[in-house]
Amino acid sequence: MNKEHKDLSNAIRFLSIDAVEKANSGHPGMPMGMADVATILYKHFLRFNPKKPNWINRDRFILSAGHGSMLLYSLLYLTGYKSISLNDIKNFRQLNSICAGHPEYHPNSGIETTTGPLGQGIANAVGFAIAEEILKKQLGKKNINHKTYVLAGDGCLMEGISHEALSLAGHLKLKNLILLFDNNSISIDGPTNLAVSDNYKKRFNSYGWNYIEIDGHNERQIFNALKGVQKSKLPSAISCKTIIGYGSPNKSGTASAHGSPLGGNEVALIRKKLKWNYKPFEIPKKIMDEWRKIGKKASKKLESKKIKNNKIIQRKKNYENIYKIIREEKQNYIKSMEPMATRKSSQKILNALTKKMPELIGGSADLAGSNNTKTDSHKIIKPGNFKGNYIHYGVREHAMSGIMNGIALHSGLIPYGGTFLIFSDYCKPSIRLSAFMRQKVIYVMTHDSIGLGEDGPTHQPIEQLSSLRSVPNLNVFRPADTIETFECWELALVDCGSPSVIALSRQKINPVRKEYDIENKCASGAYEILRTNQEIELTILATGSEVNLAIEVSHKLATQNIYSKVISVPSLELFNLQSDRYKREIMNETKHKISIEAGSTELWKKYVEENGICFGVDDFGKSAPQKDVFKYYCLTSEYMVTQIKGMLDK
Numbered sequence: 280m281n282k283e284h285k286d287l288s289n290a291i292r293f294l295s296i297d298a299v300e301k302a303n304s305g306h307p308g309m310p311m312g313m314a315d316v317a318t319i320l321y322k323h324f325l326r327f328n329p330k331k332p333n334w335i336n337r338d339r340f341i342l343s344a345g346h347g348s349m350l351l352y353s354l355l356y357l358t359g360y361k362s363i364s365l366n367d368i369k370n371f372r373q374l375n376s377i378c379a380g381h382p383e384y385h386p387n388s389g390i391e392t393t394t395g396p397l398g399q400g401i402a403n404a405v406g407f408a409i410a411e412e413i414l415k416k417q418l419g420k421k422n423i424n425h426k427t428y429v430l431a432g433d434g435c436l437m438e439g440i441s442h443e444a445l446s447l448a449g450h451l452k453l454k455n456l457i458l459l460f461d462n463n464s465i466s467i468d469g470p471t472n473l474a475v476s477d478n479y480k481k482r483f484n485s486y487g488w489n490y491i492e493i494d495g496h497n498e499r500q501i502f503n504a505l506k507g508v509q510k511s512k513l514p515s516a517i518s519c520k521t522i523i524g525y526g527s528p529n530k531s532g533t534a535s536a537h538g539s540p541l542g543g544n545e546v547a548l549i550r551k552k553l554k555w556n557y558k559p560f561e562i563p564k565k566i567m568d569e570w571r572k573i574g575k576k577a578s579k580k581l582e583s584k585k586i587k588n589n590k591i592i593q594r595k596k597n598y599e600n601i602y603k604i605i606r607e608e609k610q611n612y613i614k615s616m617e618p619m620a621t622r623k624s625s626q627k628i629l630n631a632l633t634k635k636m637p638e639l640i641g642g643s644a645d646l647a648g649s650n651n652t653k654t655d656s657h658k659i660i661k662p663g664n665f666k667g668n669y670i671h672y673g674v675r676e677h678a679m680s681g682i683m684n685g686i687a688l689h690s691g692l693i694p695y696g697g698t699f700l701i702f703s704d705y706c707k708p709s710i711r712l713s714a715f716m717r718q719k720v721i722y723v724m725t726h727d728s729i730g731l732g733e734d735g736p737t738h739q740p741i742e743q744l745s746s747l748r749s750v751p752n753l754n755v756f757r758p759a760d761t762i763e764t765f766e767c768w769e770l771a772l773v774d775c776g777s778p779s780v781i782a783l784s785r786q787k788i789n790p791v792r793k794e795y796d797i798e799n800k801c802a803s804g805a806y807e808i809l810r811t812n813q814e815i816e817l818t819i820l821a822t823g824s825e826v827n828l829a830i831e832v833s834h835k836l837a838t839q840n841i842y843s844k845v846i847s848v849p850s851l852e853l854f855n856l857q858s859d860r861y862k863r864e865i866m867n868e869t870k871h872k873i874s875i876e877a878g879s880t881e882l883w884k885k886y887v888e889e890n891g892i893c894f895g896v897d898d899f900g901k902s903a904p905q906k907d908v909f910k911y912y913c914l915t916s917e918y919m920v921t922q923i924k925g926m927l928d929k
Contacts, residue, residue, distance in 0.1 A: 283569065290357060292553070293555055294349065296311070299540050300559070305372060305539075306347055306538050308530075309344055310353065312521035319501040326338040327358075332389050336422065340354075340430075341391055341392055343401045345381040346395065347432075358573055359574035360389045363377060363378065363389070384688070384716045398438030399440065401435055402677075402684070405678070405685060409660070409686060410692055414689075424455075429456070431461065432460070434466055440677045440709075447673065449486035449488050452663045457505075457508055458517070460479070460518045460519060463522065465523045467534060480518075489513050491504050491518065494519075496521060612761050612762065613762075616790050616793060621760065621788060624761035632768070640670065640686060640693065642683075642695070643696060643698065643723075644697070646698055672696060680706040683709075700744070701743060720778040724783065725783045729741075729901070732785075736902065754774065754777050754853065757782040758823065759822065763792065767850070768781065788827060791827060791847065804851060811834065816870075818871070818872040821845065821847065822876050828919075871890050872891040873894060873919075874886060874895070875914070883895070890926075894914060
């Protein structure tokens with residue numbers, strides 16, 4: 280190993296060591312072990328521009344092993360990104376520092392995605408690579424042609440999401456995807472052989488990947504491996520055999536180097552062993568200059584090729600086009616007014632949208648025919664052929680969600696993907712990260728209640744809506760009919776700072792909105808859809824297919840001189856954002872309130888309060904025809920009218 284390389288790598292190591300020591304918290308072992316690989320990557324291969332971090336044709340570097348975040352922060356600081364200062368590094372893991380414990384996505388920073396939950400970065404990277412291939416077809420190879428590098432560890436490869444994502448990547452032949460495997464054979468509990476005996480070469484080869492094994496501390500081997508995969512026709516994995524905590528006399532190669540500070544005495548010994556005779560956070564000018572040259576060299580390469588942001592074809596946010604499409608489809612539907620499952624309503628609007636929105640990339644986890652996510656205007660993305668706008672993800676719900684995050688993060692593409700609402704449990708970690716990163720990812724979740732019938736408790740979502748509604752910055756939509764479905768899609772598409780879940784029915788639903796209105800009433804989250812008298816004594820709150828049931832209840836009560844209003848609640852999240860005055864108008868007109876939703880009642884209790892009834896399902900469902908299941912759980916107008924009369928008579 281030549282001295283220059285050693286010095287550059289040690290700068291990463293000691294910034295990482297010193298930051299962890301100062302914070303008295305963190306993971307020094309991985310940055311110490313992968314410093315050599317990262318140095319070669321940034322010095323010789325990675326195309327980036329510290330002055331233009333959002334340059335669209337840059338190579339992406341994803342740190343899936345997010346616990347080793349100091350590796351990334353050190354690289355960004357050393358190469359000259361203004362987003363990371365030395366002071367930021369000194370404040371590693373401190374309140375409001377950009378150098379958080381695990382990388383957190385910041386636009387225009389060089390931090391491409393939020394990682395920490397292991398394996399997520401791998402799925403994100405697959406999404407980045409898919410987006411690159413799609414845009415290459417749409418915008419031309421001269422404008423889009425780059426690599427996605429993802430650094431993953433043993434833990435990432437243990438997680439199930441990695442199997443799902445890597446399998447799809449191999450199937451699609453994502454040739455510009457390169458995985459750097461930090462193969463140090465150490466996990467938190469100790470040696471990985473406590474839990475894993477995988478043959479990684481056979482595993483990756485079975486996925487359809489190239490697999491190369493190297494010494495992750497050998498400068499020449501690292502360089503040759505990275506050079507060798509540049510023109511690969513398949514995705515490539517480079518297994519870098521490294522020593523965790525490299526340079527530590529007493530802790531290297533052990534679990535003790537993984538997730539805690541090394542301690543002052545050990546750090547002193549490391550400085551001595553690696554001949555780093557400098558104070559904490561001190562980078563000698565010569566070494567710093569060399570790192571900054573790497574950053575400037577990368578920028579000059581880009582300038583010499585005359586590839587600049589302003590020459591890239593950028594799509595404009597044309598929300599007016601979306602509004603126009605939605606209005607036209609609303610008008611067309613009002614003419615027919617046919618009962619329709621909202622999953623079919625969703626397909627109807629998607630058919631119109633996909634014809635005019637090339638940035639809309641659809642997909643499903645092997646449920647296209649059930650989710651109705653695929654339309655006549657879709658073209659399927661196939662292995663090696665990305666001239667399309669629809670992805671068959673296979674039975675890979677978790678990976679699909681993580682991949683969609685990567686697609687959204689890459690550029691201006693808008694991904695949506697479908698599965699059953701019950702399987703949102705498989706998607707949840709990635710949905711949470713969508714919300715945390717404020718990405719426009721749309722989750723189409725069909726078969727939204729016990730209304731799916733015979734498939735029974737394993738497929739009938741009960742607590743899923745409540746669970747999803749508890750996620751901050753996530754819009755959960757449950758439309759009541761076709762018109763509401765159109766409006767919910769509009770809201771999902773124009774919201775720049777939140778992902779959306781659109782929960783849709785399997786069964787047909789009678790229309791509740793029967794007149795055209797240019798206004799998007801769903802935008803308020805809750806609105807009055809029926810009133811049986813000017814003076815009322817009951818407020819009925821309902822969502823989705825149960826809005827029809829609420830209307831039926833309201834009319835039956837009116838025949839007995841009990842008058843009410845029905846409030847459709849397509850989105851509790853949007854309703855909660857409304858003014859206090861509006862919320863009072865909706866909620867405080869009557870003393871008595873009831874809620875109707877064919878799912879968990881727990882969340883509704885705070886809206887209904889003590890003078891009301893929550894009708895729902897607090898069980899796991901039943902396998903039977905839809906009508907029988909609703910009757911079993913007392914979700915019938917006859918039962919509800921009796922219960923409401925009893926409540927009002929008290």
